[in-house]
Amino acid sequence: xxxxxxxxxxxxxxxxxxxxxxxxxxxxxxxxxxxxxxxxxxxxxxxxxxxxxxxxxxxxxxxxxxxxxxxxxxxxxxxxxxxxxxxxxxxxxxxxxxxxxxxxxxxxxxxxxxxxxxxxxxxxxxxxxxxxxxxxxxxxxxxxxxxxxxxxxxxxxxxxxxxxxxxxxxxxxxxxxxxxxxxxxxxxxxxxxxxxxxxxxxxxxxxxxxxxxxxxxxxxxxxxxxxxxxxxxxxxxxxxxxxxxxxxxxxxxxxxxxxxxxxxxxxxxxxxxxxxxxxxxxxxxxxxxxxxxxxxxxxxxxxxxxxxxxxxxxxxxxxxxxxxxxxxxxxxxxxxxxxxxxxxxxxxxxxxxxxxxxxxxxxxxxxxxxxxxxxxxxxxxxxxxxxxxxxxxxxxxxxxxxxxxxxxxxxxxxxxxxxxxxx
Amino acid sequence: xxxxxxxxxxxxxxxxxxxxxxxxxxxxxxxxxxxxxxxxxxxxxxxxxxxxxxxxxxxxxxxxxxxxxxxxxxxxxxxxxxxxxxxxxxxxxxxxxxxxxxxxxxxxxxxxxxxxxxxxxxxxxxxxxxxxxxxxxxxxxxxxxxxxxxxxxxxxxxxxxxxxxxxxxxxxxxxxxxxxxxxxxxxxxxxxxxxxxxxxxxxxxxxxxxxxxxxxxxxxxxxxxxxxxxxxxxxxxxxxxxxxxxxxxxxxxxxxxxxxxxxxxxxxxxxxxxxxxxxxx
Numbered sequence: 001x002x003x004x005x006x007x008x009x010x011x012x013x014x015x016x017x018x019x020x021x022x023x024x025x026x027x028x029x030x031x032x033x034x035x036x037x038x039x040x041x042x043x044x045x046x047x048x049x050x051x052x053x054x055x056x057x058x059x060x061x062x063x064x065x066x067x068x069x070x071x072x073x074x075x076x077x078x079x080x081x082x083x084x085x086x087x088x089x090x091x092x093x094x095x096x097x098x099x100x101x102x103x104x105x106x107x108x109x110x111x112x113x114x115x116x117x118x119x120x121x122x123x124x125x126x127x128x129x130x131x132x133x134x135x136x137x138x139x140x141x142x143x144x145x146x147x148x149x150x151x152x153x154x155x156x157x158x159x160x161x162x163x164x165x166x167x168x169x170x171x172x173x174x175x176x177x178x179x180x181x182x183x184x185x186x187x188x189x190x191x192x193x194x195x196x197x198x199x200x201x202x203x204x205x206x207x208x209x210x211x212x213x214x215x216x217x218x219x220x221x222x223x224x225x226x227x228x229x230x231x232x233x234x235x236x237x238x239x240x241x242x243x244x245x246x247x248x249x250x251x252x253x254x255x256x257x258x259x260x261x262x263x264x265x266x267x268x269x270x271x272x273x274x275x276x277x278x279x280x281x282x283x284x285x286x287x288x289x290x291x292x293x294x295x296x297x298x299x300x301x302x303x304x305x306x307x308x309x310x311x312x313x314x315x316x317x318x319x320x321x322x323x324x325x326x327x328x329x330x331x332x333x334x335x336x337x338x339x340x341x342x343x344x345x346x347x348x349x350x351x352x353x354x355x356x357x358x359x360x361x362x363x364x365x366x367x368x369x370x371x372x373x374x375x376x377x378x379x380x381x382x383x384x385x386x387x388x389x390x391x392x393x394x395x396x397x398x399x400x401x402x403x404x405x406x407x408x409x410x411x412x413x414x415x416x417x418x419x420x421x422x423x
Numbered sequence: 424x425x426x427x428x429x430x431x432x433x434x435x436x437x438x439x440x441x442x443x444x445x446x447x448x449x450x451x452x453x454x455x456x457x458x459x460x461x462x463x464x465x466x467x468x469x470x471x472x473x474x475x476x477x478x479x480x481x482x483x484x485x486x487x488x489x490x491x492x493x494x495x496x497x498x499x500x501x502x503x504x505x506x507x508x509x510x511x512x513x514x515x516x517x518x519x520x521x522x523x524x525x526x527x528x529x530x531x532x533x534x535x536x537x538x539x540x541x542x543x544x545x546x547x548x549x550x551x552x553x554x555x556x557x558x559x560x561x562x563x564x565x566x567x568x569x570x571x572x573x574x575x576x577x578x579x580x581x582x583x584x585x586x587x588x589x590x591x592x593x594x595x596x597x598x599x600x601x602x603x604x605x606x607x608x609x610x611x612x613x614x615x616x617x618x619x620x621x622x623x624x625x626x627x628x629x630x631x632x633x634x635x636x637x638x639x640x641x642x643x644x645x646x647x648x649x650x651x652x653x654x655x656x657x658x659x660x661x662x663x664x665x666x667x668x669x670x671x672x673x674x675x676x677x678x679x680x681x682x683x684x685x686x687x688x689x690x691x692x693x694x695x696x697x698x699x700x701x702x703x704x
Contacts, residue, residue: 080570081490084653092660252675259668266661267462270573278574278650279566288610318447355519 004027016271030221035239036246037227039417043114044225045253046107048246052254053104055215058206060097061146068149072192076280077150095269098174101143102272106137116326117347118337120226126221126327131212133323138209140296147293149182151195157290159198160190165303168310169273189283229416230335231409238413257320264413289364297361298354302389304365305382315386322393329393331401332407342404350392357385442642450607452580453587455640464661465655466648471502473627477638479627481627482568484497485560485616487548490569491649494542500655501648509542516540516547563615563698572650583643584608587635589618647670 007028018025067087069078083090112132115121121129121181148159163184169177186193225235233239240246262406264271272294276287292300306312336412337344370377410416448560458467461647475496478488493513498505503513517537522528528536540547548567550556557564566574569664588608599605603613633635648654 028617077490085490093656095657120603123645248675248679248682252672252679255668255675259665259672262661262664264667266664267658275574275578278570377593 006033011159012189015057030217030242031239032243032245034221034242035236036225036242037231037238037413038240038245039227039229039413040225040249041228042244043110043117043228043321045250046114048113048250048256049107049257050104050211053100053107054089054206054209056096057100057104058210060093060100061203061206064097065203068199070149072151072195072281075195079277082094092265095265098310099261099264099269099272101407102264102293103257103293104139107257108139109295112136113351116224116350117337117344118226118228118339119230119330119332121327122330122335123217123327124223125226128223129327130324131156131216131219135209135212135216136323138212138391139206142202142205142209143293143295145198145205146193148198149202150277151281153281153287154274154277154290155284156190156283157287158292160196161290161396162292163190163194165309165313168313171310187344196388226335228336229410229412229413232412234412234414246267246275259262262291274365280415290331290354291362294358294362297359298357299361301361301382302386304361304377305386319389321388322390326393326397329397331398332404332406333401336404339407339409340400340404341407346392346396346400350388353354353388357382357389378423425676446594447496447612448608449612450584452577452608453583454580455583455643457579457644457647459644459654462658463660465696466500466502467644468503469581469629469631470641470644471648473505473625473629473631473637473641474643474648475502475624476627477567477620478645479641481619481638482642483546483549485549485556485565486568487565488568489527489548490548490567491544491652492543492545493540495652497542498652502645506542513540513542513544516544518544518547561615565616568646568649570650572647574650579647581608583639585616586619586642587639614672 005016005025007022007025008137009018009024017023064083065154067078067083069075083094083143085091087093115129115132137263144158144162148155157168166180166184169180171177181190184194185191186197198230227233274291291297297318302319303316304317305314332340332343333339338346360378363378364378366381369377369378369381395410410419427487458470459465493509493516494506495513516539518540520528520536520538522670523536530536545610550559550575553564554608572578572582577584585606585608589604590608591607592610593599593605597605597612600613603615604617605612606614606616618636620635622635624635624638625633627633627637631641651657
């Protein structure tokens with residue numbers, strides 16, 4: 001991809017293949033000799049971890065689909081009885097898949113915050129970032145469809161609440177929103193038709209994600225990796241070949257990640273779950289608190305913080321859409337926050353802000369903080385946090401880049417690395 | 424100044440009003456130690472068998488347990504009955520029979536034909552349908568117990584607290600509704616289930632005194648197994664998986680250190696995918 005290929009086929013067969021389908025050359029140039037900056041740190045291992053997680057989810061998902069029945073009368077027992085009790089190691093595959101979704105999102109959030117911190121969205125990597133945002137949006141949709149499939153109470157009511165958001169369009173064009181919602185459901189309520197199409201889409205979308213991941217890696221390999229210094233490599237002294245340097249590093253951290261992941265699968269498999277989803281869906285009984293999975297809580301908090309339904313939907317959608325514009329919102333010439341003292345602080349406030357939003361989303365709608373005898377409703381905390389979320393991207397990013405005094409950049413990656421080694 | 428006091432009074436009054444509404448909020452569950460907790464946790468076989476007895480003789484009068492089959496009673500990681508014992512247990516249940524050779528499912532008196540249960544059968548529900556269950560229970564529906572431990576916040580501690588949480592004096596001003604019972608661990612504190620357990624509700628053949636606490640402990644262990652019958656396999660496979668991953672991480676760490684020890688700095692080594700060597704500078 002980037003640069004000229006150094007692959008030399010060694011045998012008759014590979015020479016023959018190379019003239020017809022240079023697939024070994026492609027793999028060699030992309031994952032073996034591909035030059036990567038020599039200073040990539042721990043936070044850069046999550047790309048590989050994410051590719052691995054996508055593979056795990058697809059593999060376990062294919063096996064689960066062999067035993068799952070997408071029918072509103074049978075779905076719950078096909079999961080809880082057949083898969084969890086009767087299929088050999090069905091419980092293991094199901095817990096790997098369910099916890100895998102949480103781990104996938106944990107990894108993608110780390111990956112995104114890493115990109116934000118080191119300015120990996122800046123030229124010439126704008127498309128790389130945007131493709132990443134699309135992957136994230138596809139992941140959100142896939143996770144939502146998947147969560148509906150076990151047809152527990154939270155599955156059913158989560159599906160009802162989220163699809164009903166489209167009915168907010170009624171406030172602009174009467175009846176259009178309701179019509180869209182009915183069309184999405186395939187019925188006049190969430191039911192069998194909804195479950196069937198969600199299953200179909202849940203099976204389809206991971207392959208769409210895999211396709212966009214291919215584009216994402218392609219768009220990565222043209223400009224090459226960004227790095228913690230955020231400066232362009234000046235020459236080969238700044239680089240190492242991907243293999244063995246990053247294969248071994250990525251593998252080591254992948255295994256550490258797996259230890260963390262498997263600890264949940266085997267010893268706290270329901271940690272991220274909601275007990276209500278072990279109750280079969282019942283359209284006549286609404287659970288007292290309908291909450292999404294943890295990875296969507298910040299957006300849920302934004303939705304709830306706006307008292308007007310349509311505006312709430314727009315704020316939530318806007319929070320996601322904002323991510324697409326980041327490459328052009330940041331006005332700084334310097335990529336990495338290591339050299340941006342002001343942005344570094346604002347970044348960490350932003351990270352804390354996202355956690356705070358997640359916390360607000362996890363609490364009941366009428367929850368409040370009691371500070372020195374005065375009740376501060378969490379909805380107001382969520383409003384302020386939402387305000388900072390948008391201000392960070394739309395006000396602070398364009399403005400700080402203009403006024404900030406950045407610290408001096410090192411001359412090259414190699415110099416920085418070697419100086420550190422000597423010190 | 425008076426105004427200022429009035430302002431101060433507002434949150435006080437609000438918090439008092441808030442406190443009053445807390446009377447119907449449930450208490451946090453009582454914390455118990457369970458044999459199946461922790462990395463090496465397993466079910467206590469004696470408790471599972473006693474718990475099965477409590478379920479069979481007490482709970483199953485109102486509660487179904489649709490997802491558990493008789494053969495599960497003899498499965499590894501379960502109550503530890505032999506297959507012969509499980510067969511005897513199964514055959515003590517009457518299961519609605521399949522159509523006979525003449526295609527009949529009712530006898531001459533209009534009664535449903537039945538047959539003894541077999542290992543492949545699941546525990547039969549106490550009521551034929553939801554309406555019948557509600558009719559017999561003052562309008563309330565006793566939930567299926569197959570997943571009850573996983574379907575409640577607090578799990579085993581919650582269920583233990585509910586079934587041992589009766590016979591307490593309601594706080595002053597709390598209204599126990601007609602046909603309901605006061606139970607401080609239940610949301611709203613008015614529960615439709617009458618106190619299920621009493622001293623000597625069952626008689627344990629292993630000599631364990633049949634106190635309410637012992638009965639509750641046993642049946643909650645049994646229900647935990649019913650909710651998560653693969654727990655013991657999960658714990659032991661998990662230990663092997665994590666042990667393997669830790670060793671693999673160690674080996675990979677050594678490889679990682681070895682390979683990065685001599686980072687190349689020149690173009691030629693980039694091309695040749697070098698091995699290790701001292702850093703040249």
